[in-house]
Amino acid sequence: MTRDRKIEAAVGLFVAAGLAALLMLAVRVGNLTLQSDAGSYQVTARFENIGGLKVRAPVSMSGIRIGQVVALGFDPETYEAIATLEIEGGYDRVPTDSSASIFTAGLLGEQYISISPGVDTEFLTPGDEIGLTQSAVILERLIGQFLFDKASAGDGD
């Protein structure tokens, strides 16, 4: 009987440790968000160019992660990219005149959307669109522009 109880305890420990490891992989490593955040809401933002922005990229305000990009679309009329952002319920006081910019974390890092808060006393509600946006900075274009400016400056001399 005691031998059986020992085996039961060992198997119990094994299963518990295995499930704990799975949970850790899901939540701590894979960042699985459980569908419990009922208060989250979606807003859209139009960008001229989203660069390398991907679905699931973080949305941050003052450097704090407040949500993520859930969809990227294209408007065939205006040729603009439409990003749908899901913002967590706890952050429901984003002024309507806030602006959204696409930044890169570090020189080679991932791209994310940063929201700079405006001054309006009204706040974004589900389905709203962020009017002020700033497109992704595309490094190749910047370098090209820099070289072009240099060349034309040289011509003027």
Added chain:
Amino acid sequence: MLAWLEVVGRGAVFLVRVLGGLPGAAFRGRELLRQIGRVGAQSMVLILVSGAFVGMVLGLQGYNMLVRFGAEESLGLAVALALVRELGPVVSALLYAGRAGSALAAEIGLMKTTEQLAAMGMMAVDPLRRVIAPRFLAGVLSVPLLAAMFSAVGVLGGQFVGVGLLGVDDGAFWSQMQAGVDFRDDVANGIVKSVVFGVVVTWISLFQGHDAVPTSEGVSRATTRSVVWSSLAVFGLDFVLTSLMFND
């Protein structure tokens, strides 16, 4: 060539009959528990220690590589992806084949040699249902749990080396990992891999034991073959599964 085909055929029939015995095995709780204790719980220490060392080596190697590009913040992502997608399922399946699969092959082979399986057959007890099916189910249930432990401990090992010894920022280590590792694409696919490996390794080991020539030399050969074929099957299937899962 013909003999080899015969082995493949016997193996397939064996698998089908074991699968048929699975519902019964699931209800034979005590035997199942004992087998999970043998193949799973007793492999746990080996898996945890190996996982920690593999994670630590990944931390060292990854850091040396990434620091050249000034991207050592991505260490957590590199370590986690390598473990969750590949090393966790593959290495834990190989360790399981060596630690538990060989024991299963030897045990079943010896049962056959001492005519215990034949005696059961005489008593109208199907040894495949009674002896083999519970061991098979125990193996299939244990391997994914072992793989998950391996990956989780490996990530902690990588964090110990990267953050604790080499000075990578702890926040960046975890946040880059969380931004880059997807639950469905990476973690869930890794679990699917380890389930497949669990089925294949346990099947090959039990079959080699059951198919052993009933002599001491035959049992020894069956044990060797169980490890050799299991390892080859794991590597081959890993290539196939990886190309199916991560080809986008």
